[in-house]
Amino acid sequence: MRFEEVLEEVGGFSRFQFLVLHLLCFPRVILPFHFLLHNFISGVPPHRCALPHLEDGGAFADAETLSLNIPQDPDGSLSSCRSFASPRLHPPSGNLSNVSDTVPCQHGWVYNRSQLLSTTATQWDLVCDNKKLNQSLATLFFVGVTIGAVLFGNLSDKFGRKPMLLVSFAATAVLGTVSAFSVSYTMFAVIRTLCGVALTGMTITTLALSIEWTDIKHRTFTGTIMGLSWSVGNMLLALLAYFIRDWRQLMLVVTSPCLAAIIAWWWIPESARWLLANGKVEKAHTYLSQCAKMNRKYGYSTTFDTEVLRKVAESEDSSKNYSYLDLVKTPKLRKLTFCSGIVWFAVAFTYYGISFRITGFGFNMYLTHFVYAAIEIPAKVGTYFALDRIGRRNGQAWSLIITGVMIGINTVIPTEYALVRTLVAVLGKGFSEAAFTTAFLYTAELYPTVIRQCGLGYTSFIGRIGSSMAPLVMLLEDTWVFTPPVIFALVAIFSGCVTFLLTETLNVRLPETIQDVEEERHKGAHESTPANIELSEIQGRPPM
16 A cells, blocks of 8 residues: 555645645745846946046946046946946047056946845955856856755755754855854855855755655646746745845845744644654654544545555655666666756756846846746646646747747847836746746656655756756856847757657546556556556455
């Protein structure tokens, strides 16, 4: 007998699951506060070289005075990174490309603080030649997230979901607070990396708990609700950043909800599935009894006792013999692992590539971020309904391909068409979110039960590599302005085509073993399983 039958008897999706879902949605709201925080705490405002011979470094100098001290770029705007070696007597004719007596900024920079009062870029002058250091902050954060995916994945399997969730809450609260008081770039970079490690525990554990307390029929719904929580947090981030323009204060504000999450943690139950898999039968029985009582399943106590649960625990133990190496030991599973890795890399790579580009459309950056976040809601709801009509494979493939096409179209639209560019970018963001939402469900259905957690851990790891590379690719715009969008578009379209190599999982029984995948036995009819028969015998009724 398997855990799914036990969960059905205590109520697979009722009051208890709704309580758990609401409690787990709160930390999901916190996640985008940090994952997309780079847009605001490390934003680069318009800047130019400071001029020490002028009052306030030339911050309030008129256009004529500036033209005598700052050369022009080819587009006619004042240079952000160079000044004349000595002030000119007359404005230069031509642009920076034909001016020979210019030098890099020698005395720092003057920043336009109309949108961003203070950021890491203005704090440590991470502009011009140091621009890559500022963009690297996002990469270092996602490096920490990648490490955390491996670390917390193992720790939550060893010590339980609930203890690791508390560690994640507490570590994020401490590291987020300390980072706001960083006195150097190096200190902030290290702490942000560690914060990425801590936040990953929140990501993995909340997802595992929500799935392990929900029956199979409602897992898609649960995943959608958890995803919507992310979108709500994403929109709140834009509002918070709009009203709080100082990066240190914003760090403290977005970290403070972790204190409330620590309080809510006391009401979050441990995973009964994990408890049974680790032989903690009595404790699992306690949580299952609480679930049955809240769901008004009063017959649970007479149907199941600790001895019956002990048999369930023995059946769950079989999954302990599997590891990440089993993902590549057999031909079809090896193909699945290779293709799903490409898909996850592209999903995360394009999602964060679009999310981190909230300027250059001619609109307020806060409004652009808010619209990017808002479009995720209809995208996720639409994905929820579409996947049962067009299938998982088509949904995953075409959402990626359309995302790439939208990025490509936006590349050729002239910059003066700001509204059109923004609309196309928002559509691309919506389809990239649809691809991300589909990836979680599709991947969980592709991998067999015995190594499903390994499969999700592996794809999450590959996805985080894609996330960390997105900010670095954006630096290539200094070589050619179209390089980043071309790369993002090609990766999305290519991975969408690779998705067609995977199998369809719509209305197909989930694979339980590696043999099910290799022999495609899970595609057959929904016959009665030994677990169904055993449960039916216990309950005294014929099997379904």
